[in-house]
Amino acid sequence: MTIVSLQFWAFVGVVAGIYTILALGLQVQFGFTGLLNFGHAAFMAVGAYTMAILVVKTGWPLWAASLAAIAVAMAFGLLLGLPTLRLRADYLAITTIAFAEIVRYVAINEQGLTGGPVGTIALAGPGEAASYNREWLDFQGSVQDRLESVLGDDATRDVTMLILVWIVALVLLVLVEAAVRTPWGRVLKSIREDEDAAAALGKNVFAYKLQALTIGAALAAIAGLFFAFQFSFFSPGDFDPLVTFFAYTIVILGGTARNWAVPVGAVVFGVIFAGTRFFDFAPFSLLESGERAYVRLIVIGLVLIGLILFRPQGLLGRRDEMVLE
Amino acid sequence: MTELLQLGANGLVTGSIIAIGAVGVSLVYGILRIVNFAHGDYLVFGAYVALAVNVGWNGHIVLAAIAAIAATAVLAVGLEFTLWRPLRRKGAGLFSLFIAAIGLALVLRHVVFLVGEARPRRYDVDVFQVHELGGVRLSQSQLIAVAIAFAAIVLVGLMLARTGLGKAMRALSDNRSLAAVAGIDVDRTVGLTWMLAGGLAGIAGLLQALILNAFTPNFGFLLLLPIFAAVVLGGIGSAYGALVGGVALGLAMEVSTWDALAGGAPAVYKPVVAFGVLIVVLLLRPQGVFGKARVL
Numbered sequence A: 001m002t003i004v005s006l007q008f009w010a011f012v013g014v015v016a017g018i019y020t021i022l023a024l025g026l027q028v029q030f031g032f033t034g035l036l037n038f039g040h041a042a043f044m045a046v047g048a049y050t051m052a053i054l055v056v057k058t059g060w061p062l063w064a065a066s067l068a069a070i071a072v073a074m075a076f077g078l079l080l081g082l083p084t085l086r087l088r089a090d091y092l093a094i095t096t097i098a099f100a101e102i103v104r105y106v107a108i109n110e111q112g113l114t115g116g117p118v119g120t121i122a123l124a125g126p127g128e129a130a131s132y133n134r135e136w137l138d139f140q141g142s143v144q145d146r147l148e149s150v151l152g153d154d155a156t157r158d159v160t161m162l163i164l165v166w167i168v169a170l171v172l173l174v175l176v177e178a179a180v181r182t183p184w185g186r187v188l189k190s191i192r193e194d195e196d197a198a199a200a201l202g203k204n205v206f207a208y209k210l211q212a213l214t215i216g217a218a219l220a221a222i223a224g225l226f227f228a229f230q231f232s233f234f235s236p237g238d239f240d241p242l243v244t245f246f247a248y249t250i251v252i253l254g255g256t257a258r259n260w261a262v263p264v265g266a267v268v269f270g271v272i273f274a275g276t277r278f279f280d281f282a283p284f285s286l287l288e289s290g291e292r293a294y295v296r297l298i299v300i301g302l303v304l305i306g307l308i309l310f311r312p313q314g315l316l317g318r319r320d321e322m323v324l325e
Numbered sequence B: 001m002t003e004l005l006q007l008g009a010n011g012l013v014t015g016s017i018i019a020i021g022a023v024g025v026s027l028v029y030g031i032l033r034i035v036n037f038a039h040g041d042y043l044v045f046g047a048y049v050a051l052a053v054n055v056g057w058n059g060h061i062v063l064a065a066i067a068a069i070a071a072t073a074v075l076a077v078g079l080e081f082t083l084w085r086p087l088r089r090k091g092a093g094l095f096s097l098f099i100a101a102i103g104l105a106l107v108l109r110h111v112v113f114l115v116g117e118a119r120p121r122r123y124d125v126d127v128f129q130v131h132e133l134g135g136v137r138l139s140q141s142q143l144i145a146v147a148i149a150f151a152a153i154v155l156v157g158l159m160l161a162r163t164g165l166g167k168a169m170r171a172l173s174d175n176r177s178l179a180a181v182a183g184i185d186v187d188r189t190v191g192l193t194w195m196l197a198g199g200l201a202g203i204a205g206l207l208q209a210l211i212l213n214a215f216t217p218n219f220g221f222l223l224l225l226p227i228f229a230a231v232v233l234g235g236i237g238s239a240y241g242a243l244v245g246g247v248a249l250g251l252a253m254e255v256s257t258w259d260a261l262a263g264g265a266p267a268v269y270k271p272v273v274a275f276g277v278l279i280v281v282l283l284l285r286p287q288g289v290f291g292k293a294r295v296l
Helices: A006-031 A040-058 A063-083 A091-109 A132-156 A155-183 A185-192 A195-200 A205-231 A241-254 A259-274 A289-310 B002-032 B038-057 B060-090 B094-118 B140-162 B164-172 B174-181 B184-212 B221-235 B238-256 B267-284
Strands: B129-131 B136-139
Touching: A006 A040, A006 A185, A006 A205, A006 A241, A006 A259, A006 B140, A040 A091, A040 A241, A040 B129, A063 A091, A063 A132, A063 A155, A063 A205, A063 B184, A063 B267, A091 A241, A091 B094, A091 B221, A091 B267, A132 A155, A132 B174, A155 A195, A155 A205, A155 A259, A185 A195, A185 A205, A185 B060, A195 A205, A195 A259, A241 A259, A259 A289, A259 B238, A289 B060, A289 B094, A289 B267, B002 B038, B002 B136, B002 B140, B002 B164, B002 B238, B038 B094, B038 B184, B038 B221, B094 B221, B094 B267, B129 B140, B129 B184, B136 B140, B136 B174, B140 B164, B140 B184, B140 B238, B164 B174, B164 B238, B174 B184, B184 B221, B221 B238, B221 B267
Parallel strands: none
Antiparallel strands: B129 B136
16 A cells, blocks of 8 residues: 555544544533543443443344444443543543543453453354444445446446545544533533533533533544444454543544544544555655554643643644633 | 451552552553553563562662652653653643553563563562461562552651652642642652652562562553552542552452352452452442542
């Protein structure tokens, strides 16, 4: 693959699309409501694993398993939120990351349920390679066939996925944008700005926070489903805390509390993340591919620090609506 | 019973390392309101500086320890000047500081990966020597770790209780403006707090790497959440609490695997025990087990 090929950019676009959906959930929780949820990756994991387990172990059809996966992730959101949303912001951050780590440890160690550290390929037990996405591949194949009549040879698997994931991402984006323009959305922002003032005006702050957390969990689960569809199998390592940090990077890079900034942040992130894998010119060519992975993460860390220091409102955010103060 | 004693001994080893990591996190949080997400990577930095001295230049492990303490203290103070102080000048709040700490953690960890390599590394020490004390078997590394960690705990405890600097740190942690009005040099105390937190992180990193035997740069993050749990257990901002909380948490993590406790938790779930303790304490007693209830 070279840097100018359509296939390469299609892959970058798919990653950006999945992260757009994931970060959109965080935008609802963190950007609009001010909840410092650092366990976002766990909701993604719960979504992906629930779908895979239901399809492989109980033979549910994919669409039903996917809907159930979103519902289970939302239930986890409630479960996490009910005891913890009354905590102060920094405590909430630490509790949610501990929650996410518990989910990941369970996924690694309960091999009978999740397939263990090797991932979903071991879901059906030893000696059998489990697959959960046959129905998805059939669907994707039929879409690809129709695309071929328009795009010809360019209509590959990644290009098809690119179109599908971005359709879903844009629909969700429109829905979230519509929701935050309602009075409901304004209450969320008022909670972010001054929780006590919102409570004094008679708003049930706790209920609104719970709704924001649960909606964010659903969006993360949808991102988890597309992640699972794209990569055909996954393991607990795919949902380590880095993924949550990436989602924060996207939200802050684009601009907090700006929905349309999320895809922009996600595309920039996608180029940094996936793009640098294929930078085969100096100075990158001096490093081995494993070392380039570290450079990539160093760059993402520096981007985060640099944004906080020099442009806390992100690329497209407004300074007066910046929850980072 | 022997099993319980053995687990208790292991718990003391783990717990004392967590304790000296936690006291730095707690002081920094108390004084600067920074939830230092990069603290685990300060530990890693110290461990790899020691590795460079011990394996790279064939230095004695004691020399390596001194280098780890000094280098990590310099790193922590340097970052205070280049990152944390500019952020405070700009009026950065809790969120900004938290996110900046995450960025810093990513940078530090992966710089160590880049320089120190990803393969498991080990110090040049005799790992096969095992000592038996009253039916409890401890490796040489574990004995060294627990001895040094306890010495550090006692020294830090005395420093906080008796010296002017210790009192200044506790006063700042308790009420920053009041302490400043009372004539405490805030900038100087903050710098010295980072020096202390960094030095302790350096030695904690070396000790953790020593008892892990073979380690990769990921061990810092794995230890970070137990360190946070210890801080919360002892009451955020309380240095003594963090020391006691660390030892208590180490014991809880090890003893949870005791057979007599309904078969014991599987050893792989030891970190989960720490996270569970963290969540339960935050929910039931957010001021910490040893902290006084006050408006937070």
